[in-house]
Amino acid sequence: MVRLRFSLFQAVLGALLLVAALQLLYLALLSGIHGRQQRRRYSQLFEARGRGPGPGPGAGGWRLPADAGLDASGRYRLYRDVSRSPVAARAARSPGLELSLATHSSVHNLHQLPALVRRWQGPLAVAVFAPAGELLPALLALRRLELYCPGLRDTVTFTLVTPSRLRLPPYPPGGLDGEQDEAEAHWDPGLDSDSEPEPHPPCRRALAPLHRLRLQRRNYALGNASYPNNLLRNAARAALASRYVLLIDMDMLPSGGLHAHFLELMSSPRGAPPAADRTLFVLPALxxxxxxxxxxxxxxxxxxxxxxxxxxFYSELCPRCxxxxxxxxxxxxxxxxxxxRVAYTQPWTDxxxxxxxxxxxVPPYDERFEQYGFNRISQACELHVAGYTFAVLDNAFLIHKGFKLASEFHPQKDEENRRNRxxxxxxxxxxxxxxxxSPRRC
Structure with a gap:
């Protein structure tokens, strides 16, 4: 009787072990299938197979580099032209690009890029900073902007800047694509509060996740990371080899037709000043x-x-600036x-x-300046000492979307200003x- 009970126990135990083994095998197979699906999604999203430039996955020519160069400090890694943009390829093949625009951004400000592309109507370089935790959202955001926003891929080249300890992963973790799709499916028009809304529906849907991301950050408050604005400015300026460059922040827009009007000024016998190489053409900022x-x-x-x-610009925060x-x-x-035309020249004053x-x-920005305080003025100061002339243009300007208010900044801004001072x-x-x-000082 005891032997019979022991045999039944062994049979039940064996059956349970068999079921457990089958379940483990099933989970392993399911995990493998899921992993292959994720790798296929990533391949479709970032590794085009030459299937033509249609508005969907696989369009374009993305080949993410396995490695990138470090900046001079060794603290940051720069992935240049991550999307292999046609504008960057054209500039490399045929030197002679006259004018480009350079700007910089975190992933939380990328929703402003399509409006800038529409305004500028010319070659444009963007340096994007992605700290830990934001690398994959940044890559996905760049790819979706290229796929769904008209004219962006043909005119914009992206440089991705990350802390040096980060490396591009072989494929994203499960669920990230689905989260992006979910955000687009539930796009809320109320999120688009810009005073120049996106008119193209596919691009507007692609911007929906970015509008949500912008609500998670205040200015340069990036947790444990410092925003290397001057490094980003230099990286963007170097991305397109043009004769002249306009370098602005992502949340500013130039006046309409500026790209074409400035090229006309430079080609006009009466337009360009005799010392154009040593002239800075100032755009009043408002x-x-x-x-x-x-x-x-x-x-x-x-x-x-x-x-x-x-x-x-900066009327409330720093009118003297x-x-x-x-x-x-x-x-x-x-x-x-x-x-x-050049309306008048102004001497530089602190x-x-x-x-x-x-x-x-012109001399590059000093990359030691990060976060808030003295990052742009340091270069203006150097240009003054180096003998450049500041010439104000009559009909061109830059416009910042929204009044700059002290209440909108993160609490650490004053301490950042103190360090940079x-x-x-x-x-x-x-x-x-x-x-x-030089007889000049600043």
């Missing part, structure tokens, strides 16, 4: 209320300026037609940090050694 439509030309801007819907532009003189200039079109050969004092002493014969 900011507009979030609720207003962005002006296309100066006439429209003047009307908004008169009713206080537009004001000089833009005051040397002389807005009262610029806004009242007589209409000179649709083109551009702490002016203008935006300008310059020759691509100390670095800036050191930087100015270094300029005396770099330009010993």
């Amino acid at each position: 900011e507009i209320r979030h609720s207003r439509r962005l002006p296309w030309d100066k006439a429209e801007l003047q009307r908004l300026y008169q009713v206080a819907e537009v004001r000089p 833009q005051a040397p532009t002389n807005y009262s003189r610029w806004i009242n200039l007589p209409a000179g037609g649709p083109g551009l 702490p002016w940090e203008p935006f300008y079109i310059s020759r691509a050969t 100390i670095l800036f004092r050191q930087f100015k002493q270094e300029l005396k050694l770099k330009y010993p014969d």
Whole structure:
């Protein structure tokens, strides 16, 4: 009887072990199938097989590099032209590109790129910073922007910048594609609060996940990572070998037709100043209320300026930073037609940090400056010491979407400013050694 019970126990135990073994085998097979599906999705998304440029997975020519170069500090890794853009290929094959725009962004500000592409209507380079935890969302965002936003792939080249310890993974973890699809399927028009909304429906749906991402960050508050803005500016400027370059922040837009108008100015016998190589063509920067439509030309801007819907950039935070532009003189200039000309020159005075079109050969930004404070003014200071002229254009401008308010910044901004102020004092002493014969100081 005992032997019979023991035999039954052995049979039941054996059956249970068999069931458990079959379940483990099933899970292993399911995991393998799921892994192959994820790798196939990634391959479709980032590794085109030459199936033509249609608006869907597999379009284009993405071949993500297995490695990339490090910056001078060794802290960051730069993946140049991650999408193998046609504009970058054309610039490499046929040197002679006259004018490009360079800008930088985190993944949380990429939703503003399609509007910038529409405004600029010319070659454009973007350096995107992706810290830990944001690498895959950044790659997916870039790919979707290229696939679904008109004109973007043919005009934009991307440089991806990451902390040096991060490497591009062979394929994304399960579920990431599904999360993106889910976000697009439940796109909320209320998320698109920009004053220049996206008119193209497929692009608008692709922007939906990015609009949600922007709500997760305040300015440069990236957790444990520092935003290397000057490194990004240099990386974007170097991405396209053009004669002239306009370098701006992602949340600014140029006046309509600026690309074509500036090329006309440079080709006109009376337009370009004699020392154009040493001239910085200043674009007055302004900011507009979030609720207003962005002006296309100066006439429209003047009307908004008169009713206080537009004001000089950084009016509340640092009025002295833009005051040397002389807005009262610029806004009242007589209409000179649709083109551009140099209206007047302004001597550089501390702490002016203008935006300008310059020759691509101007000194680079000092990459030691990160986060907030003295990152742009350091280069303007050096250009002044190096002997450059600041020439204000009459009908061109930059417009920032929304008034800059102190309440919108993260709590660490003042401490970042303090650290960079100390670095800036050191930087100015270094300029005396770099330009010993210059009579200029800043």
